[in-house]
Amino acid sequence: MSELRELYQEVIFDHNRHPRNYGPLPGANREAQGHNPLCGDRITLRLLVDPEGVIREARFEGSGCAISTASASLMTEALKGRRVEEAEALFRRFHALVTGEAGEGRGEEGPPLGKLEVLAGVRAFPSRVKCATLAWHTLEAALRGGGTVTTE
Ligand code: ZN
Numbered sequence: 001m002s003e004l005r006e007l008y009q010e011v012i013f014d015h016n017r018h019p020r021n022y023g024p025l026p027g028a029n030r031e032a033q034g035h036n037p038l039c040g041d042r043i044t045l046r047l048l049v050d051p052e053g054v055i056r057e058a059r060f061e062g063s064g065c066a067i068s069t070a071s072a073s074l075m076t077e078a079l080k081g082r083r084v085e086e087a088e089a090l091f092r093r094f095h096a097l098v099t100g101e102a103g104e105g106r107g108e109e110g111p112p113l114g115k116l117e118v119l120a121g122v123r124a125f126p127s128r129v130k131c132a133t134l135a136w137h138t139l140e141a142a143l144r145g146g147g148t149v150t151t152e
Contacts, residue, residue, distance in 0.1 A: 008118040011074075016066040021076035025059040033148040034062075034138030036130050041068035045076075045138045053084045060135065067119070067128050072135035074116055084143055086111050091136045098122050098132045 028046035035042050041064030048057035058076040063069075079087055094116055095101075100123040122128040130151040141149045 005121070008121060011115065011118045012066060012070040015070035015073040019060075019069055019073040021057075021059045021073065021080075023059055023061060025057055028057070028059070030142040030146070032138050032141035032146050034134045034141070034150070035148065036064070036068065036134045036151040038127060038151065039065055039068065039131050041065055041131055041134050043068065043072055043135055043138050045072070045135065045142050047079070047139075047142055049084065049143075055079045055082050055084065055087060064134070065131055067122060067131040068134050071119055071132045074119070075135045075139065078111075078114065078116055079139070082111065087139065087143070090116075091140060094119075094136060095133060098129050 025046040025048060028048050030047035030049055031045065033042070033044050041062070043060055043062035043064065045058070045060045047055055050056050058079040060072045060076055062072070064072075078090060082090070090111055090113070093113055097113060097117065097120050119132045122132045134151055137149045137151065141147050
């Protein structure tokens with residue numbers, strides 16, 4: 001188990017140091033900002049959703065702690081090629097994973113969480129859950145028409 005934990009930390013470290021899909025997205029048609037005042041994390045998320053409702057591109061910019069940056073990086077990787085409904089289902093499952101709540105999303109049919117599971121460890125640190133979910137709340141805002149979300 002500790003070997004697995006080390007691997008997880010390595011993935012988070014790597015995505016924080018070298019965030020995937022970081023930068024502007026010319027031609028984006030969905031955009032939202034997220035702010036986690038508790039930690040100071042800020043993110044701007046941009047998406048390119050095609051007329052069939054498939055997320056073709058996802059990119060983010062901003063600054064934040066290692067958890068929020070790694071989470072945004074892993075999220076943008078997981079979103080590409082997904083239908084909007086699949087992305088929403090992923091968010092519900094991810095939320096259940098990091099909060100440890102057996103609520104909505106747990107056991108739901110849908111795309112596997114895959115690499116996103118490395119963030120399960122934040123469960124033990126309630127204040128970091130908001131860091132891990134910031135990008136996802138921002139995604140929800142972007143899919144619902146934009147604006148700014150704050151975790152408080
Ligand atoms: Zn944070």
